[in-house]
Amino acid sequence: MKLVNFEINRFAKLFTVLLGIILLVQIAGVIILSKMYVNLANEKIYEDMMSKAAFLSRRGPMSFSDIVGSVWFLGPIALCIAAIAFYIFFIWYRDWFGKNTFIYRLLMLPTARLNVFFAKATTILLTTFGFVAFQLILLPIETTIFKWMVPNEFRVDLGIQDIIGSLPELLVIIPNSFVEFFLYYGAGFVIVSIMFTAILFERSYRWKGVLIGVLYSLVAVVVFIIPMILQSFVLNEFFYPIELLAIEVVMAAIILACSIWTSGYLLKKKVTV
Amino acid sequence: MRKYWKAALVIAVIVFGVGAYYVNAAISAPQKPEFVIKKQSGDEKEVQSIVLDGSYQVGFHGEPLQLTSTGTRYDSEVSFFDRLNGFQKNKITELEKEYRSFMRGKNGDINAYFEDNQYLVYADVEYKRNDLKPSDFRFKIAVLDKQDDKATSLNLSVPNESNLDWVMIEDVQKKNDQIVVMTQNHVRDSGNRKVEVREYRFDISNKKLVENKKIMSQEESENTQTDIYMMNESSPLEKHENVVFAKVVTEFKPANQDQVAEGPEVEEILSDYISYNYDRKEKNHIKLPESIKKAVETDGIDSNMFNGTKVYFMRFNEKGITITPYSLNNRRIEDEISLSMQINNKYGGMPPITTIRDGKVYAASPISDQNTKSNIVVADLKSGKTVFKGEIISKEPTQTNREYELYFHQLYVK
Numbered sequence: 001m002k003l004v005n006f007e008i009n010r011f012a013k014l015f016t017v018l019l020g021i022i023l024l025v026q027i028a029g030v031i032i033l034s035k036m037y038v039n040l041a042n043e044k045i046y047e048d049m050m051s052k053a054a055f056l057s058r059r060g061p062m063s064f065s066d067i068v069g070s071v072w073f074l075g076p077i078a079l080c081i082a083a084i085a086f087y088i089f090f091i092w093y094r095d096w097f098g099k100n101t102f103i104y105r106l107l108m109l110p111t112a113r114l115n116v117f118f119a120k121a122t123t124i125l126l127t128t129f130g131f132v133a134f135q136l137i138l139l140p141i142e143t144t145i146f147k148w149m150v151p152n153e154f155r156v157d158l159g160i161q162d163i164i165g166s167l168p169e170l171l172v173i174i175p176n177s178f179v180e181f182f183l184y185y186g187a188g189f190v191i192v193s194i195m196f197t198a199i200l201f202e203r204s205y206r207w208k209g210v211l212i213g214v215l216y217s218l219v220a221v222v223v224f225i226i227p228m229i230l231q232s233f234v235l236n237e238f239f240y241p242i243e244l245l246a247i248e249v250v251m252a253a254i255i256l257a258c259s260i261w262t263s264g265y266l267l268k269k270k271v272t273v
Numbered sequence: 274m275r276k277y278w279k280a281a282l283v284i285a286v287i288v289f290g291v292g293a294y295y296v297n298a299a300i301s302a303p304q305k306p307e308f309v310i311k312k313q314s315g316d317e318k319e320v321q322s323i324v325l326d327g328s329y330q331v332g333f334h335g336e337p338l339q340l341t342s343t344g345t346r347y348d349s350e351v352s353f354f355d356r357l358n359g360f361q362k363n364k365i366t367e368l369e370k371e372y373r374s375f376m377r378g379k380n381g382d383i384n385a386y387f388e389d390n391q392y393l394v395y396a397d398v399e400y401k402r403n404d405l406k407p408s409d410f411r412f413k414i415a416v417l418d419k420q421d422d423k424a425t426s427l428n429l430s431v432p433n434e435s436n437l438d439w440v441m442i443e444d445v446q447k448k449n450d451q452i453v454v455m456t457q458n459h460v461r462d463s464g465n466r467k468v469e470v471r472e473y474r475f476d477i478s479n480k481k482l483v484e485n486k487k488i489m490s491q492e493e494s495e496n497t498q499t500d501i502y503m504m505n506e507s508s509p510l511e512k513h514e515n516v517v518f519a520k521v522v523t524e525f526k527p528a529n530q531d532q533v534a535e536g537p538e539v540e541e542i543l544s545d546y547i548s549y550n551y552d553r554k555e556k557n558h559i560k561l562p563e564s565i566k567k568a569v570e571t572d573g574i575d576s577n578m579f580n581g582t583k584v585y586f587m588r589f590n591e592k593g594i595t596i597t598p599y600s601l602n603n604r605r606i607e608d609e610i611s612l613s614m615q616i617n618n619k620y621g622g623m624p625p626i627t628t629i630r631d632g633k634v635y636a637a638s639p640i641s642d643q644n645t646k647s648n649i650v651v652a653d654l655k656s657g658k659t660v661f662k663g664e665i666i667s668k669e670p671t672q673t674n675r676e677y678e679l680y681f682h683q684l685y686v687k
Contacts, residue, residue, distance in 0.1 A: 004280060005276065005277050005279070005280045008279055008280045008283060009279055009280075012279050015283075061676075065334065126280070126283055126284065126287070127283070129287040129291065130283045130286060130287055132287075132290070132291060133286050133287040133288075133289065133290025133291050134286060134290065135290075136290040136291060136293070136294045137286070137289070137290045137293075156331065156676075158334075160294070160297075160298075161298055161349065162334065165334070165336075165349065166334050174294070176298070176349060176353075177295075177298075177352065177353045178295045179352075179353040179354070180353050181291070181295070235378070236378045236399070237378045237380075238377055238378045239377075240358070240369070240373075240377070241357040241358065242354060242357050242358065245357065
């Protein structure tokens with residue numbers, strides 16, 4: 001717990017900056033895009049003498065999904081995804097290459113070394129959820145601003161779920177049901193654990209470790225997709241979809257366990273400082 | 274505790290944000306209108322087992338829905354696990370529920386099944402796809418005896434399989450101790466391509482192919498393309514004596530000088546309706562009056578139906594539907610039935626979606642929007658009387674701000 005808190009504090013600055021970027025860019029996007037639409041409407045109706053109905057039928061009313069599909073909205077999300085992908089590596093390597101090889105002190109702590117691994121993984125998970133939650137809290141605020149900006153007759157109001165549903169990419173980040181949320185982020189967590197293991201291989205054996213790490217990741221991917229390949233090519237769709245899902249969950253659990261065990265072993269016996 | 278405030282804050286935000294979203298999603302009332310079938314005249318019992326598949330569209334966002342007499346079910350209201358088993362419930366999902374182990378690994382094509390009180394039969398043709406051309410076509414047939422829950426299966430090579438390009442199952446029947454499988458085969462025959470309809474009969478107790486008969490065949494030439502369709506059956510699973518095929522020839526006329534850019538002119542000609550009787554093993558051409566033939570050519574053959582003994586040819590106009598039954602046993606046209614029904618002409622007068630089941634015809638208009646309503650009409654085929662008339666309305670008073678369109682693409686009766 002102390003370790004998790006410590007890691008989060010280290011990430012806090014970057015995290016806050018990213019949240020700030022989401023907040024500013026997305027709200028700016030809402031305001032600018034709404035303004036552009038209203039200006040266009042004004043121009044057409046009062047300058048070109050187009051009737052309201054004609055404008056609406058030609059341009060269509062504006063809905064919040066127009067904003068969600070824009071760079072203003074998706075850009076910050078993409079930035080955060082990139083930041084997390086980067087941080088998965090950074091969270092380890094800065095302990096080696098930072099000012100005073102911090103990893104010494106981490107590994108000397110009087111707890112199991114595996115706890116370092118868990119603390120880092122938890123931090124990645126927590127910050128990811130943090131971004132998602134922040135976005136979910138931000139959405140109602142943004143729709144309210146949108147409602148202030150665009151008059152009623154030019155607007156189609158969508159519920160938050162409809163807004164998210166309007167963009168398939170967003171459905172991956174914020175799925176419709178809690179079960180899917182658990183499955184998607186569970187898969188994400190397994191991937192993070194595989195990458196951590198690969199990083200530890202590299203730290204243990206350097207260049208040879210890079211190769212082992214890549215091989216390890218490949219084996220994990222193969223283990224994961226074997227049930228699906230068997231299902232479609234050998235077993236002729238023998239399993240019902242729900243059974244295949246259960247098998248895949250078990251496979252993912254096995255891969256996760258392997259990664260944790262291997263990482264623990266590497267941290268304890270092999271890591272070179 | 275002071276020390277942990279950042280982590281605590283992050284966790285609090287997560288619990289609040291994610292929690293609030295999913296709790297809200299679970300309890301908040303759906304924002305899409307609830308559509309119901311409102312009776313105008315007739316007996317409500319007639320539409321109790323009706324199922325309409327369609328979608329609800331606002332702007333560019335559409336969502337699949339299923340409408341029954343009890344109301345509307347939207348795609349987003351279905352739980353994740355139910356969705357895995359298929360959103361739109363149909364006969365196949367029912368069979369999977371009831372005969373779980375028998376249905377394992379069987380495909381979702383309703384024509385591949387046959388069911389009566391005692392047996393459930395399934396037939397498929399599988400092939401290897403790993404070579405450049407498909408090879409090793411094999412019949413996979415399974416028969417389930419429902420009473421003693423015993424399944425018999427059969428795995429036989431398709432005759433002349435090395436000449437096949439693909440095989441489609443058109444119909445499966447059980448006649449006495451034989452399994453009859455009707456297929457459409459695409460065949461390569463010394464450079465030429467052919468389409469064939471074939472009947473295979475299997476002796477299930479001896480696991481043997483006992484008969485292999487060609488029902489129809491058509492060679493492909495350079496300027497024509499032939500498509501053979503099996504006519505929609507009102508209840509594809511059940512036992513019936515006949516099958517009906519429509520043969521449509523598409524001609525590609527060479528383009529004129531000034532038409533080159535638009536490509537060749539295409540003309541579809543319905544050339545033939547052919548019925549085949551399983552019991553007598555005989556083939557007949559159906560002779561149609563020119564008026565019906567013309568209507569069938571313009572409206573397409575998709576909406577015609579047959580129920581095992583009669584073919585129902587349907588014609589549509591602004592006032593409704595005219596149905597002409599053709600009896601396969603007497604080989605005669607019977608009295609026409611007219612259904613009056615308003616069709617929304619705003620969308621180019623798309624024909625209504627129809628189905629025939631247990632001596633009744635069901636029809637529904639395919640499109641409606643916030644200003645119009647979809648109609649549903651049920652009529653008795655024997656008497657020609659309309660037994661139910663109704664419209665599909667939104668339960669709540671329509672919100673002024675919402676422009677929607679409601680589409681239906683399939684109607685079936687459970």
